[in-house]
Amino acid sequence: MESMERTSPALKTAQQPRADRLSRISWSQSQALGHAGSHIALFSVGILFFMPFFWLVSTSLKELDQIFTLPPIWIPDPLRWQNYPESLSYFPFLQQLRNTLVIAVSAVALTLISSALVAYSFSRLRWHGRDILFFAMLSTMMLPYQVTMVPLFIIFRQLGWINTLLPLIVPHAFGVPFFIFLLRQFFLSLPRDLDDAAIIDGCSELGVLWRVILPLSKPALATVALFQFLGSWNDFIGPLIYLNDPSKYTLSLGIQVFVSTVGVQWGWMMAVTTVLTVPVVALFFFTQRTFIQGIALTGIKG
């Protein structure tokens, strides 16, 4: 039915004489049948995707004897909330949360500033060699992390930055290619007349960026901030390489180390995993629109 409505009126009238009533009915019936089938498929897959979340929270509230039992107990009874304070007291949770937030917030601020400057140069300024450098930047996005991993570690060790948060913060001051690309795409969609008018009014390039481009780019900047925050919060390999003292760990690393030492305490393990997951899930629900905009921006054509 719906796809009929989407066809143009001209097309409909053109179709009319050809389609007799009978075949129209059977066609829409098969369409309805197809829709029902799609719903069943989508719903079943949806349940499968949702189940691990349910299993996570359910286990995090179980007593040990309810965890190790068959048939499985889906809703724990009683709810054992103590799994949370007990597991979190086993490692410097608050300190690690603070480290994570310090890294994430600094990385967001640095990424926004540096990536906006570079994206502005790659989109609104015309200069010789710009497109070559932009192409070079795009190719670095395909470079496997492992290729630069060892020399970067050696650089940061020479700087005395190992076991500090700096290697996880400072590189963001030099622009993040993925975000530069994303902001560039957005800047290109803004009308050029705005820049020209501001320049004629005596604005410098920096003034154009600050007063004209950035105020119009709030949705794109919000997307960058969100993705960078998630990136820092979720990062595992960076902290694993650079941090080696539990009081310096981020939450991801701290929880991985905790989990690897508690054996079969699945209630605790699921409790800390829930603690690591809930903030990003909450953030996702509060910022769904920003997410969708961001995905539309990165939906690269061709």
Next chain:
Amino acid sequence: MTLGLSRQELRRLRVGLLFALPWIIGFLSFTVYPIIASFYYSLNVYTTFGQPLQWVGLSNYVKLLGQDDLFWISLYNTIYMVVFGVSFHIVLAIVLGLLLNQNLRGVSIYRTVYYLPTIVPIVATSVLWMWVFNPEFGLINSALSLLGIHGPGWLTDPVLSKPSMILMGIWTIGGTLVIFLAGLQDIPQHLFDAAMIDGAGALQRVRNVTLPMLSPVIFFNVIIGVIGGFQIFAQAFIMTNGGPLDTTLFYALYLYRNAFEYFKMPYASAMAWILFLVVMITTLIIFRSSARLVYYEGEER
């Protein structure tokens, strides 16, 4: 020194470079220099860790390719994940994308549910799925036990360990799926209308309209998937630590061990360079072979 540029052009060049300077500095010091340094390290060995390097030419490479069984095992495991993981992932994402790209009620709820797992931290995903795959009391085998089936050992079974990780990867299919959805929505409706008037059935429309029009997006996702697949690390590090019997010892994990557990950084650098070449050659091959398969609108064929 004016490079044949006018004063106006020189000024523009100066300003342009100035704004791009953060990335240029970062590019030189965090990408270009490390790539070169990595190659230099790979031609050396440590006498002891942290001590000056000793030049050994290509012997790290000779050792890797000629004497190191774990190198070949890890390369095989990784290629297995790239080939089977990526193809399964892409096919399933297209199918789900086609299902979601209909005017159905509640599609936005499905989209949210499918996308949600992709934002979960990899540590949380891995720990959660260790429990989902638990042979005795995990989610999957618990559910199977309700049907009277005694489930397999999943991650502890050498045959199933890699397929299990591919299965877990499906849970985070949402990122790929959303890109496909955007691509599907870009296909002009009039093409479907024309095909319908020509009497094309649903399957024919998918084969002759949807897939050709979607091919650039498929191509993009394959490239991203392959490059990502070669770097698979955290799942294996957290869930199996390479086991059982080295069946999940992936290339990046073995490289990490050499660099940060055995402190053989020059050896790891040689591995990094081989990875670099393998990824580059694979990407080139995909680019080449895609020329005939990918359809770009407005392009002469």
